[in-house]
Amino acid sequence: MAERTLCIIKPDAVERNLTGAVLKMVQESGLKVVGIKMLQMSEQQAGGFYAVHKARPFFEDLCRFMCSGPIVVAVLEADNAVKRYRDLMGATNPANAAEGTIRKAYAQNIERNSVHGSDSLENAAIEIAYFFSNLELVG
């Protein structure tokens, strides 16, 4: 079934000019970009996005990092997009990421791990709505 998921290219990857390289891996894997933009979040916006992690010890560092520079947010569409994109990203900690994944290729550590992807279809809908209106999505 066709699904949509949210992809974030994080500040560490945008800053190293890896946006094109990441999008190439995404598109070559068959995930279709149906919405995309570049922006820089405030710390408050990052906190809202990662609200589920509020109680975690890494929450503050994560929010500071996520608003430290521009990010690229994109909506990806495909059959099983949520799982397909998570598989393409690889493990959260790049030390555990498999060959051929985005994080194996580009992530620097568990925080500066280059990309984010929704972890479920339900969260994908919430995360997409956090950044995009329907008018900004095609197809």
Ligand code: CMP
């Ligand atoms: P992401 O998929 O964006 O969702 C939450 C993020 O928290 C995760 O990727 C990691 O980059 C970040 N993070 C930082 N430290 C940790 C940690 N110790 N365990 C899990 N996630 C972490």
